[in-house]
């Protein structure tokens with residue numbers, strides 16, 4: 258991702274990169290390692306649990322910087338899980354829109 262990517266395009270670009278890693282499985286990619294992990298989907302599910310706990314602790318500590326960092330880890334791992342389950346970012350947007 259380029260440093261000058263507009264903030265509103267970041268999630269789409271990140272999700273497209275995750276889908277690319279799922280398809281091409283580069284050896285050096287952390288994202289690809291989640292798709293090929295010996296624990297299967299449990300690897301990303303465990304990370305989601307860890308990052309959720311870390312975000313909660315940061316919020317309880319009023320550590321705003323840490324909360325943002327852990328939230329980013331959480332969202333990233335959630336997007337990996339969605340890609341793993343063949344869902345798309347648009348599926349998530351539509352689900353949210355239906356709640357209005």
Ligand SMILES: N=c1c2ncn([C@@H]3O[C@H](COP(=O)(O)OP(=O)(O)OP(=O)(O)O)[C@@H](O)[C@H]3O)c2ncn1[C@@H]1O[C@H](COP(=O)(O)O)[C@@H](O)[C@H]1O
Pocket residue numbers: 258271274275278285286287288289307329330333
């Ligand atoms: N946004 C992320 C991202 N957020 C978090 N992480 C990784 O998620 C892991 C978080 O684990 P922890 O916080 O527990 O840190 P850790 O102790 O180092 O992790 P582990 O030892 O448990 O693996 C770290 O290895 C981070 O590097 C991410 N890895 C990749 N991306 C993006 O995904 C895209 C593809 O990147 P590659 O995975 O490098 O191909 C790029 O746009 C990246 O910026």
